Amino acid sequence: MELGVILQKVRNESPLIHNITNVVVTNFTANGLLALGASPVMAYAAEEVADMAKIAGALVLNIGTLNPEVVESMLIAGRAANEHGVPVILDPVGAGATPYRTSTAQKLLKELTISAIRGNAAEIANIAGQNWSIKGVDGAAGSGDVLELAKSAARMFHTVVAITGKEDIVSDGSITLTVKNGHPILTKVTGAGCLLSAIVGAFTAVEKNPVHSVAAALAYYGVAAEIAAERTSEAGPGSFQIELLNQLALVTPYEVEKRGIITLGGAANVH
Amino acid sequence: MELGVILQKVRNESPLIHNITNVVVTNFTANGLLALGASPVMAYAAEEVADMAKIAGALVLNIGTLNPEVVESMLIAGRAANEHGVPVILDPVGAGATPYRTSTAQKLLKELTISAIRGNAAEIANIAGQNWSIKGVDGAAGSGDVLELAKSAARMFHTVVAITGKEDIVSDGSITLTVKNGHPILTKVTGAGCLLSAIVGAFTAVEKNPVHSVAAALAYYGVAAEIAAERTSEAGPGSFQIELLNQLALVTPYEVEKRGIITLGGAANVH
Amino acid sequence: MELGVILQKVRNESPLIHNITNVVVTNFTANGLLALGASPVMAYAAEEVADMAKIAGALVLNIGTLNPEVVESMLIAGRAANEHGVPVILDPVGAGATPYRTSTAQKLLKELTISAIRGNAAEIANIAGQNWSIKGVDGAAGSGDVLELAKSAARMFHTVVAITGKEDIVSDGSITLTVKNGHPILTKVTGAGCLLSAIVGAFTAVEKNPVHSVAAALAYYGVAAEIAAERTSEAGPGSFQIELLNQLALVTPYEVEKRGIITLGGAANVH
Numbered sequence: 096m097e098l099g100v101i102l103q104k105v106r107n108e109s110p111l112i113h114n115i116t117n118v119v120v121t122n123f124t125a126n127g128l129l130a131l132g133a134s135p136v137m138a139y140a141a142e143e144v145a146d147m148a149k150i151a152g153a154l155v156l157n158i159g160t161l162n163p164e165v166v167e168s169m170l171i172a173g174r175a176a177n178e179h180g181v182p183v184i185l186d187p188v189g190a191g192a193t194p195y196r197t198s199t200a201q202k203l204l205k206e207l208t209i210s211a212i213r214g215n216a217a218e219i220a221n222i223a224g225q226n227w228s229i230k231g232v233d234g235a236a237g238s239g240d241v242l243e244l245a246k247s248a249a250r251m252f253h254t255v256v257a258i259t260g261k262e263d264i265v266s267d268g269s270i271t272l273t274v275k276n277g278h279p280i281l282t283k284v285t286g287a288g289c290l291l292s293a294i295v296g297a298f299t300a301v302e303k304n305p306v307h308s309v310a311a312a313l314a315y316y317g318v319a320a321e322i323a324a325e326r327t328s329e330a331g332p333g334s335f336q337i338e339l340l341n342q343l344a345l346v347t348p349y350e351v352e353k354r355g356i357i358t359l360g361g362a363a364n365v366h
Numbered sequence: 367m368e369l370g371v372i373l374q375k376v377r378n379e380s381p382l383i384h385n386i387t388n389v390v391v392t393n394f395t396a397n398g399l400l401a402l403g404a405s406p407v408m409a410y411a412a413e414e415v416a417d418m419a420k421i422a423g424a425l426v427l428n429i430g431t432l433n434p435e436v437v438e439s440m441l442i443a444g445r446a447a448n449e450h451g452v453p454v455i456l457d458p459v460g461a462g463a464t465p466y467r468t469s470t471a472q473k474l475l476k477e478l479t480i481s482a483i484r485g486n487a488a489e490i491a492n493i494a495g496q497n498w499s500i501k502g503v504d505g506a507a508g509s510g511d512v513l514e515l516a517k518s519a520a521r522m523f524h525t526v527v528a529i530t531g532k533e534d535i536v537s538d539g540s541i542t543l544t545v546k547n548g549h550p551i552l553t554k555v556t557g558a559g560c561l562l563s564a565i566v567g568a569f570t571a572v573e574k575n576p577v578h579s580v581a582a583a584l585a586y587y588g589v590a591a592e593i594a595a596e597r598t599s600e601a602g603p604g605s606f607q608i609e610l611l612n613q614l615a616l617v618t619p620y621e622v623e624k625r626g627i628i629t630l631g632g633a634a635n636v637h
Numbered sequence: 638m639e640l641g642v643i644l645q646k647v648r649n650e651s652p653l654i655h656n657i658t659n660v661v662v663t664n665f666t667a668n669g670l671l672a673l674g675a676s677p678v679m680a681y682a683a684e685e686v687a688d689m690a691k692i693a694g695a696l697v698l699n700i701g702t703l704n705p706e707v708v709e710s711m712l713i714a715g716r717a718a719n720e721h722g723v724p725v726i727l728d729p730v731g732a733g734a735t736p737y738r739t740s741t742a743q744k745l746l747k748e749l750t751i752s753a754i755r756g757n758a759a760e761i762a763n764i765a766g767q768n769w770s771i772k773g774v775d776g777a778a779g780s781g782d783v784l785e786l787a788k789s790a791a792r793m794f795h796t797v798v799a800i801t802g803k804e805d806i807v808s809d810g811s812i813t814l815t816v817k818n819g820h821p822i823l824t825k826v827t828g829a830g831c832l833l834s835a836i837v838g839a840f841t842a843v844e845k846n847p848v849h850s851v852a853a854a855l856a857y858y859g860v861a862a863e864i865a866a867e868r869t870s871e872a873g874p875g876s877f878q879i880e881l882l883n884q885l886a887l888v889t890p891y892e893v894e895k896r897g898i899i900t901l902g903g904a905a906n907v908h
Contacts, residue, residue: 118660121660121661122661122662122663122664122665122827122828125661125827125828126826126827126874126875126878129824129825129826129827129874130825130873130874130875135827136731136734137659137660137661137701137702138702138731138734138735139660139702139704140702140703140704140705140737142704142705142737143735143736143737143738146734146735146736146737147734147735150734164704336875337875337876337878337879338873338875338876339875340873340874340875340878341872341873341874341875341876342873344825344873344874344875345873
């Protein structure tokens with residue numbers, strides 16, 4: 096897997112990423128995708144989501160502020176995406192925090208073909224029927240075995256699962272990778288995970304092996320966050336947020352290759 | 367009242383703050399709460415708001431872009447919060463600008479037990495049935511007696527009323543405090559008041575005396591704004607907005623104690 | 638046309654701008670209007686939009702994340718604005734990307750009196766029935782004659798048409814102006830066009846000749862963007878976005894007069 100090549104491909108092709116996402120993160124998600132070099136579009140209405148999804152490079156579904164109308168639009172868009180071979184990414188924000196979120200995430204997984212799920216450990220555990228603790232939409236790092244959780248969830252849902260946290264795990268049930276980039280201050284920026292899910296969509300739009308596309312997206316994002324944190328270390332989360340947008344635009348394929356750390360399982364560096 | 371102690375308690379406990387707020391300020395509110403050290407969650411659907419409100423440390427209702435579905439969700443969430451002893455904060459954004467906003471604010475006050483209301487003078491006057499001038503959601507500083515307005519509104523609604531402006535007034539009808547922190551450039555950042563209401567929620571989640579929690583939240587926010595303005599004085603409102611997020615994270619309990627100015631009524635410094 | 642005079646008038650009068658806009662750009666639009674010196678308000682509910690529109694200085698309709706309820710509110714608000722002589726601005730975001738967007742933009746143009754439309758070439762071409770290519774909400778610069786498109790669309794819809802891109806064209810069908818300010822990095826900030834449409838609303842609120850108000854708004858915005866880009870040239874789109882908000886507040890009437898480049902047709906400088 097050549098991380099820099101996939102990043103360059105996103106920038107060259109500028110795929111259209113159709114987001115049905117929550118009202119908290121729409122602006123930051125769109126700006127992050129633009130900074131990366133992708134083309135964001137948000138469209139929610141049942142009247143148009145099929146038309147938009149079918150011309151997109153990827154469809155990203157995020158349940159952060161869901162309601163019945165939005166869920167219906169997600170199903171319509173997801174079916175159109177599935178019919179046209181457009182990859183669908185799911186971000187199960189806050190699954191486990193309320194029964195409605197958990198059941199909606201499970202419904203989307205049941206009715207649609209999902210290329211990848213990205214969430215924290217508690218969210219993934221909850222949609223997989225394991226009762227990990229969660230507070231609101233900030234998943235507490237559970238005590239369980241995150242590597243095993245990623246594998247079993249990937250097998251259960253026949254998809255690629257990315258669990259992000261101190262270290263990120265990517266698994267399709269047989270191959271499991273660990274991505275060791277990123278920075279803790281990301282947890283102080285709302286929608287940092289949601290934007291990452293959208294970026295996973297952009298990478299999956301141009302690289303059809305989803306384990307590779309997801310791991311490359313995570314490494315790219317982690318490297319950008321590391322550089323942004325280095326440059327704004329003492330300034331606070333406001334400055335970091337802005338510098339993250341800068342670095343998503345500025346980070347080069349070479350830097351991602353050089354700084355990206357991806358290991359097979361929890362062990363040897365395979366990158 | 368020890369301002370620094372309450373701030374430290376918020377940071378230690380990181381209360382979950384459930385916001386049902388307007389679409390303009392969701393991102394800024396969430397980032398401000400994260401910067402403070404609280405855990406924001408936005409949830410709007412009737413299907414889940416009761417589940418979210420009952421596990422929250424506080425529920426913050428903001429009518430800035432209301433519609434009938436959101437109002438229904440506010441009532442459901444508010445009842446669940448009331449049943450579980452979760453304090454409810456109301457921000458009556460734009461009350462007085464349209465009859466719908468005024469009557470909705472009044473309905474929420476009638477049907478729910480509200481721990482505190484935060485608004486500008488015109489908003490509070492309008493929901494109290496006094497016809498102060500208001501332009502859109504930016505309340506003009508009326509000519510009336512703001513101290514008296516806060517007291518009478520607190521008595522009328524059996525709640526703590528915070529009227530923010532050049533000076534901030536906090537009253538429960540018997541005790542009335544004036545908070546003399548803040549900076550005029552806050553009026554150039556959309557949602558500066560809405561974020562303050564959410565922060566009032568975070569402080570009220572950890573300090574059960576609402577006059578104290580509200581005054582402490584106002585002093586903390588005002589001190590952060592003052593420092594942010596000092597650091598970005600000539601740069602403009604964009605830079606100030608980012609530095610405010612920084613300072614919400616960086617300001618120490620000691621700085622808030624040292625710079626916070628809270629007086630009893632309009633007179634003696636009681637802090 | 639005296640560019641500086643119109644800008645100063647906006648700042649002196651601080652018109653209330655009622656926006657019914659998309660969920661991606663609400664915060665940035667509100668902050669940009671505040672930075673300019675206008676008073677933004679967002680109100681969407683059928684229950685209140687007529688009350689808000691009739692007291693506004695301008696109504697700005699943006700179809701970026703439309704749904705049937707919002708379209709109904711746009712019609713109600715638009716009729717109230719029309720009845721009370723409040724100018725209405727239309728931003729047909731993504732017209733052409735889906736049939737729903739195209740037909741909704743056309744419906745608004747048919748049922749309401751619109752003072753000005755602002756969009757990119759593909760959006761304007763699509764609502765005028767010309768099939769220019771568009772990808773999502775980012776209009777590709779078509780190969781057609783943009784000057785001719787602006788003129789013919791203005792005649793077709795009996796309104797002022799502003800097509801923004803590398804150069805901006807403003808036409809009422811007989812007078813056509815070209816505005817040569819701005820910077821390419823604007824395309825890396827989501828909602829840069831949407832904010833411009835809202836600013837067109839603010840200028841049209843205080844200057845009744847819409848060709849003048851629209852051209853002045855475009856020149857002001859372009860000059861602010863140029864200065865912001867000069868100050869943040871290498872830093873990236875995050876820093877540019879914040880500096881743009883700064884410059885919208887800081888740029889003086891004198892600077893706009895000095896740097897604004899407006900030519901008649903595509904030729905002689907008429908400013």
